[in-house]
Amino acid sequence: MSKPLLYIDVDGPLNPFDAKPHRRPAGYETHRLTPKAWLERHEGTPAHRVKPLRVILNPSHGPKLLNLADRFDLMWATTWEHDANEMIGPRIGLPELPVVEWVRPYGFGPMGAFWKTAQLIEHADGRPFAWLDDDIHKTDREYVDYKHFAPALLHQVHPAVGLRDDDFMALADWVANLGQAAA
Template identity: 55%
Template sequence: MTKPLLLIDVDGPLNPYAAQRERRPAGYGTHRMSPTGWTGAKPLRVWLHPGHGEELLALAGTYELVWATTWKGEANDWIGPRLGLPELPFVDWPQMHGRAPAGTFWKTQYVLEYAAGRPFAWIDDDITPYDREYVERNHLAAALLLRVDERIGLTRPDFDALAEWAAAL
């Protein structure tokens, strides 16, 4: 049986970018990065929690891990190594920040195309009720859309929910 996909966004779930600027969340380390397209005068500040890599690797026994981030393949260069993750496939968005159907997040239509009928869990900070409705109407396989607070990042209950959902398939 094919494993369900675990589609992983970086900014929000792994990098709680919206936390107070001067207060790095507990357990997170600060990393300075200059991915392609970053136009800031200084490198981008990214907060990452090393325990998230271990948690994701534990889920790799039941999921196929996939980057679903605007970092695209650069997540393998900048994010994965700092979390101890192997190189992962990634969703290569045909268009970023473009028009989306019926009030959905721009990624949603492409997530369904990438999943191609497979069960999937998707962790992102921009998931809305419109996305849930769209997926329910347009994706016949099981799907878990897990919205993560961009001020907090992934937490123990999130990892538990992902494990429980996959175990119930």
């Protein structure tokens, strides 16, 4: 049986962008980065005039995610797309990971769901998956229940807090239970 997928968002779980700028949470380092998605938000401004995005990253997150790689297939599911491999992974100790490429424009999802949700269901194509994101809400859970006929863990991470040990434990517990259910 193939492993479940683990979809990883950048802004929110790895970069808790809502944390107070003057109070960087413990363990994080500040970076100034200019991903393509950031330039697109400043359409019309020449690239050299766009102020880089302030990104805070915790280098312990890479090893903690990699710890799960024997039980999950890790995958980027972020507007950073391939820039996540370029700019985020190396800064937290993650190897290159496969990338979900979004269908643009992002627009709105069906049934009031977040725009990523339907695309991830389509990408998962019936495989069990866990998903780390700050933009997960009730409508996303309802849409996944309605459309996806395999186990799924939609794990919301607060964008002021980022990933904590509890979150890694929740993923480990979920995948352990999944194995028991299948046995």
